[in-house]
Amino acid sequence: MSDFPLAGAARLAETIDEVEDALLSRWPETKLEPSLDRIEAFTDLLGRPQDAYPVIHLTGTNGKTSTARMIEALLLALDLRTGRFTSPHLERINERIAVDGEPLDDEAFVRAFNDIAPYTHLVDAEQEHPLSFFETVVGMAYAAFADAPVEVGIVEVGMGGSWDATNVMDAAVAVITPIAVDHAKYLGSTPAAIAVEKSGIIKAGSIAVIAEQTPEVAEVLLARAGEVGARVVREGLDFGVVSRVAAVGGQVVTLQGLRGRYDEVFLPLHGAHQAHNAATALAAVEAFLGGEEPLGDEVVRAGLGAATSPGRLEIVRRSPTVVLDAAHNPHGAEATAAALEDSFRFSPLIGVVGVMVDKDAEPLLAAFEPHLAHVVVTQNSTERAMPAEELAAIAVEVFGEDRVTVVPRLADALDAAMALAEAGEALGDPMGSGAVLVTGSVVTAGQARTLLVRRDREVTA
Known part of the structure; x- marks a missing residue:
């Protein structure tokens, strides 16, 4: 009973x-x-x-x-x-x-x-x-x-x-x-x-x-x-x-x-x-x-x-461009990384990554490493989220210390990543055609979508 x-x-x-x-x-x-x-x-x-x-x-x-x-x-x-x-x-x-x-x-x-x-x-x-x-x-x-x-x-x-x-x-x-x-x-x-x-x-x-x-x-x-x-x-x-x-x-x-x-x-x-x-x-x-x-x-x-698939390589913002993708395992990350190479020409591309604690983060990060100039490690607001500091330790092994920033709060991580993308010249791209990829979890992508759409509504209100 x-x-x-x-x-x-x-x-x-x-x-x-x-x-x-x-x-x-x-x-x-x-x-x-x-x-x-x-x-x-x-x-x-x-x-x-x-x-x-x-x-x-x-x-x-x-x-x-x-x-x-x-x-x-x-x-x-x-x-x-x-x-x-x-x-x-x-x-x-x-x-x-x-x-x-x-x-x-x-x-x-x-x-x-x-x-x-x-x-x-x-x-x-x-x-x-x-x-x-x-x-x-x-x-x-x-x-x-x-x-x-x-x-x-x-x-x-x-x-x-x-x-x-x-x-x-x-x-x-x-x-x-x-x-x-x-x-x-x-x-x-x-x-x-x-x-x-x-x-x-x-x-x-x-x-x-x-x-x-x-x-x-x-x-x-x-x-x-x-x-x-x-x-x-x-x-x-x-x-x-x-x-x-x-x-x-x-x-x-x-x-x-x-x-x-x-x-x-x-x-x-x-x-x-x-x-x-x-x-x-x-x-x-x-x-x-x-x-x-x-x-x-x-x-x-x-x-x-007429097909749509929100949160799957979805562009939700311009200047800088922000792309959301719900990839949360190595297989999905590899498909997303291939699509980035195939469909977009962003430089630099800054990652915002937050994963769940029960996921295999290292191969997921490795799939994105060749495509990201820098990664901002964060966490979503659920209890299952891997702590940002824990994810950062894995990210440093994959990207190197100079290419990893830790920002535990997702809203702040988005701001940090967008600032890095806009400063493309500082990262070696004088055209400044930077963009942000938010990925690692359906929840991370969804919470980022909510934050960014709400901001846009507040700006245009």
């Missing part, structure tokens, strides 16, 4: 702040008990809303959110009603649950919480452990999508696959973005071990859309598909990126889909990794719809042309 405070579990909320407070009083996303028992019991009480619509389910190590948002954009271009669940959020909790491409507004989010709140304490009372923050939000999303109602759900796992709380439905399409090492404590220390857990979203009768993987990861995923009788389509064999050219505001891509080739499509996102995400999203939509006819150039151009 749980010692969770049951009296507060069913309390109805009047404001978004009250919803967030109620959710945060539950087990945090970082506290895991690998089991689907609680979420199964919860969704059973809710009437299994996740069975009311077909689902495209996504897992992988990096690229899940961007790919989910591109799938959504393509489906909206086809005039289908969509529900999208992604995590974590960048700035506001509402971002996790979107209908027709728009996050639930505060009133709708409160309503979604109140619809499921009376059932949370019933699960808490019957289970060994209470419903977690993440399980509760998953239940909210599934119920909100059924109430809308949506024609297709686009659901990103929180972590892993098999025992992730989202995995209480049989998705029509399972999307596996590139798998590398992250969350090793929970998922395993090798890509192949992690792939075993993530392959759990591939279900009998589904179509598995597999992005480019290492041979050992591909072997695991193909074995799972064979076991359950799922059809497989693979990047590089059945679909892929034919060509890409960097362009102002993004890139121009030619993609080979499952049913046709789509030439010279503008994608307003930067980096080769986003082109590959777009190819995966396109294949997922084609697999979901079935049939033999191509989607049509107009649909693909409209869908991908």
Whole structure:
């Protein structure tokens, strides 16, 4: 029996702040008990809303959110009603649950919480452990999508696959973005071990859309598909990126889909990794719809042309330019670093880096070292943030003492970095075309976004 405070579990909320407070009083996303028992019991009480619509389910190590948002954009271009669940959020909790491409507004989010709140304490009372923050939000999303109602759900796992709380439905399409090492404590220390857990979203009768993987990861995923009788389509064999050219505001891509080739499509996102995400999203939509006819150039151009992915090489300020990127593991940092080289010509580029204490900071910093003239080490405001001084000790080993500044408060770190970027001449660039990259964590990028957008509003007010 749980010692969770049951009296507060069913309390109805009047404001978004009250919803967030109620959710945060539950087990945090970082506290895991690998089991689907609680979420199964919860969704059973809710009437299994996740069975009311077909689902495209996504897992992988990096690229899940961007790919989910591109799938959504393509489906909206086809005039289908969509529900999208992604995590974590960048700035506001509402971002996790979107209908027709728009996050639930505060009133709708409160309503979604109140619809499921009376059932949370019933699960808490019957289970060994209470419903977690993440399980509760998953239940909210599934119920909100059924109430809308949506024609297709686009659901990103929180972590892993098999025992992730989202995995209480049989998705029509399972999307596996590139798998590398992250969350090793929970998922395993090798890509192949992690792939075993993530392959759990591939279900009998589904179509598995597999992005480019290492041979050992591909072997695991193909074995799972064979076991359950799922059809497989693979990047590089059945679909892929034919060509890409960097362009102002993004890139121009030619993609080979499952049913046709789509030439010279503008994608307003930067980096080769986003082109590959777009190819995966396109294949997922084609697999979901079935049939033999191509989607049509107009649909693909409209869908991908409208795609956004906040916090992923997102320019949020000019003079100096400030770019936000949520890279939080070595694999993601390498993709971001390659995109910086490919799409931008900043000199000097100053880094603002804040990571979580459970992340492998050294290889993440090493991926950025060739691209950053200087790094300002900081920390975000969460309890999981690695202390700036601790991160600085690692950064000095990578960058050298002369290229590292420690500024623990994020707002001050942004100011310090922007001053360094503006003083490009002092760092050897007489043109002064400096810029700032804020990275290391979704939370760091999100908090920086909030700070910078608020400043701009205050300046223009």
